[in-house]
Amino acid sequence: MDEQEQSDAELLDTIRRTGGAAELDELASRYTGRVRCIVYPLVLNDADADDVTQEAMVRALKGLDGFRADASFSTWIYRVAVNTALNFLRKRNRRAAMWVADEQMEDVADLAFRAPTGEAEHAEIDRAISEAMQQLPVAQRTALSLVAIQGLPEKEAARIAGCAHATLRWRLFRARRRLGEMLACAGHDIGQVGATTRKTGPLRTGP
Amino acid sequence: MNRNIDDALKAWSARHAPDHQHLRVLEDRIAQQRRFAAPTALAWSLQASSRRPRVTAFAAGVAATLLAVFLWTTCTERKGGLGRLLRNEAAQFAQHRAALATVFSETERLFGTNLQWVAQSGRRAELGLVDAPAGGDEPMVVHLSVMSRRTGDDRAWRCVWQADVVARPDGLINLAPDGQTGNRVALWLHRLDTGAAFVESRLELRQPVALHAETSEVLRFGASRNVTRMRRGDTEYLLLQTVAPTGGEPCSS
Numbered sequence: 390m391d392e393q394e395q396s397d398a399e400l401l402d403t404i405r406r407t408g409g410a411a412e413l414d415e416l417a418s419r420y421t422g423r424v425r426c427i428v429y430p431l432v433l434n435d436a437d438a439d440d441v442t443q444e445a446m447v448r449a450l451k452g453l454d455g456f457r458a459d460a461s462f463s464t465w466i467y468r469v470a471v472n473t474a475l476n477f478l479r480k481r482n483r484r485a486a487m488w489v490a491d492e493q494m495e496d497v498a499d500l501a502f503r504a505p506t507g508e509a510e511h512a513e514i515d516r517a518i519s520e521a522m523q524q525l526p527v528a529q530r531t532a533l534s535l536v537a538i539q540g541l542p543e544k545e546a547a548r549i550a551g552c553a554h555a556t557l558r559w560r561l562f563r564a565r566r567r568l569g570e571m572l573a574c575a576g577h578d579i580g581q582v583g584a585t586t587r588k589t590g591p592l593r594t595g596p
Numbered sequence: 597m598n599r600n601i602d603d604a605l606k607a608w609s610a611r612h613a614p615d616h617q618h619l620r621v622l623e624d625r626i627a628q629q630r631r632f633a634a635p636t637a638l639a640w641s642l643q644a645s646s647r648r649p650r651v652t653a654f655a656a657g658v659a660a661t662l663l664a665v666f667l668w669t670t671c672t673e674r675k676g677g678l679g680r681l682l683r684n685e686a687a688q689f690a691q692h693r694a695a696l697a698t699v700f701s702e703t704e705r706l707f708g709t710n711l712q713w714v715a716q717s718g719r720r721a722e723l724g725l726v727d728a729p730a731g732g733d734e735p736m737v738v739h740l741s742v743m744s745r746r747t748g749d750d751r752a753w754r755c756v757w758q759a760d761v762v763a764r765p766d767g768l769i770n771l772a773p774d775g776q777t778g779n780r781v782a783l784w785l786h787r788l789d790t791g792a793a794f795v796e797s798r799l800e801l802r803q804p805v806a807l808h809a810e811t812s813e814v815l816r817f818g819a820s821r822n823v824t825r826m827r828r829g830d831t832e833y834l835l836l837q838t839v840a841p842t843g844g845e846p847c848s849s
Contacts, residue, residue: 414627421623422614429612430605436746436831439614439622440754446626511611518608537602538609565601572604 397462404453413450420463421446423539424470430534431474433523445473460548467541468549471531478527514577521571529564532557537565624777625756625804628718678822681743681753682836685820689739689838693818696737697842700762713763717773717781724769734841736785736793737762739820741836742807747827753834756804762842765793777803785839792816793839797823807833815839 397419400412424445429438449469456465522530528550535546536557547557572578614622703723704711713724713735738761743753761783763769769783779801786794792814801807811823817840824835 417626418623421626422619425619425622426609426613430609435612438612439625440746442622443625443629443754447629450626511607514604515608515611518604533605534609537598537605565598568605569601 398458401453401456401462417446417450420449420466423463424466427467427470427534427539428474430522430530430538431471431527432477433519433530437477441474441477442470444477445470448473461545464545464548467535468551471535471549472551475527475531514572517572517575517577518568521568521575524571525564525567528552529560529567532560533564533568536561621804624718628757628804629755678753678834681834682820682822685739685741685836686818686838689737689820689840690818693737693840693842696760696762697735700735700842712767713761713769715759715761715763715769715771715773715781717757717759717771717779720773722771722773724763724767726767733765733787734843735762735764736787736839736841738783738785738795739836739838740781740797740799741834742799742801742805743834743836744805745832747830747832756833757801774803779803787841788814795837795839797837799835805833807835809835811835811837813837817841 397416400409400416403409403412404416421442425438425442428441428445429435432438432441445466449466452469456462522533525533531550532546535541535549536543541549543557543561544554547554550557552560699716700711700714703714707723707725710725710727711723712726715722715724740759740761741755742757744756745753757774757779759771759773759781761769761771763783763785765785765787767784769781769785771781771783773779773781780798781800782798784796788794794812794814796812797810799807799809807826809824809826813821813823815821815823815837818838820836820838822834823837824833826833826835
């Protein structure tokens with residue numbers, strides 16, 4: 390981690406001194422994938438995640454002067470990414486979002502009539518998680534993205550999300566609990582040992 | 597419980613992570629938009645010339661000029677409707693047409709009337725030379741932009757690809773812009789007496805978006821025009837074109 394941040398610091402130093410295009414490319418290459426992974430759970434759509442990533446990366450790389458070394462570069466760029474995603478979500482047309490949500494709900498409903506096996510089982514969990522994430526408030530999705538998925542420390546995640554540590558912990562707690570409940574309702578009891586699937590419903594007998 | 601939820605989320609996230617190819621395309625989009633005053637790496641592609649040795653010495657001067665041109669062509673989000681988008685496009689074109697003309701005239705000093713066209717897209721610049729000297733007609737500047745936005749919402753148009761060409765009229769221009777992306781652009785320009793030009797174009801883009809478009813339009817000098825509108829899935833695309841002579845006649849924007 391230190392080595393990574395030191396390396397970021399070196400790149401930034403070179404960029405500031407010489408405007409180094411290669412160093413900028415290196416920073417972009419290093420963070421594009423990570424930023425994309427952070428924003429996807431917030432926007433829940435591949436094309437939107439690409440657009441938000443593009444906007445966030447350009448905004449960050451053009452605004453390097455705004456970076457102060459009181460936080461790590463990764464914290465700063467992730468904060469830019471989260472803010473860009475939140476702005477994007479505020480602007481996104483409600484009607485379009487509802488249309489997507491309806492479509493995904495149909496897909497999830499269809500799954501109840503298919504037996505989960507192998508890849509289909511993964512796809513089923515995948516869609517169920519997507520659907521459940523859609524139902525969570527974006528602040529809770531942000532907490533999940535930063536801590537549960539990216540594995541960032543809670544304090545750093547709180548700085549990125551722009552909230553108090555206690556607030557982030559509360560969001561995280563609520564998000565995990567609601568997600569578990571929604572997945573259980575969809576027949577995926579993640580609370581059991583391992584991420585196994587346990588379907589229940591009129592066409593199946595319970596465990 | 598938390599650990600199981602987190603593991604499931606990590607697996608879910610991994611399944612939605614972009615693959616290597618997807619990431620490269622995304623990085624290209626970012627690099628194209630960024631244009632962060634980076635030194636321009638010019639890759640000269642000479643169609644028919646034996647004068648390559650002088651190009652290297654000349655490249656630095658042209659690069660500096662191109663750099664200035666790149667600043668105006670920065671792909672920033674452009675707010676508002678199509679009318680405003682076209683007005684912004686035309687205004688920026690008018691502002692920087694002279695810089696593009698300078699690129700051509702400086703290159704012409706080196707290659708004389710063998711120079712048919714100069715083009716740039718992204719960080720790549722190309723020259724088109726002909727063995728037989730071209731006519732002395734005044735060159736024209738053409739700016740091409742592909743804009744995109746998601747349908748069903750009110751988001752701004754975003755520039756995903758663009759190219760500038762300065763060319764003498766009535767010659768076929770075949771470009772392979774953007775390096776190894778496989779993108780192909782063909783252009784043919786004919787100047788009319790009415791303050792306009794006939795522009796035929798064929799775009800075959802693979803990156804950052806896969807698009808194919810063929811257009812034949814009469815374009816008023818200096819006025820940006822949407823020559824093609826396409827829709828794929830939930831994404832809408834526009835191809836904007838602006839043309840004007842390198843000097844003399846005022847733009848109509």
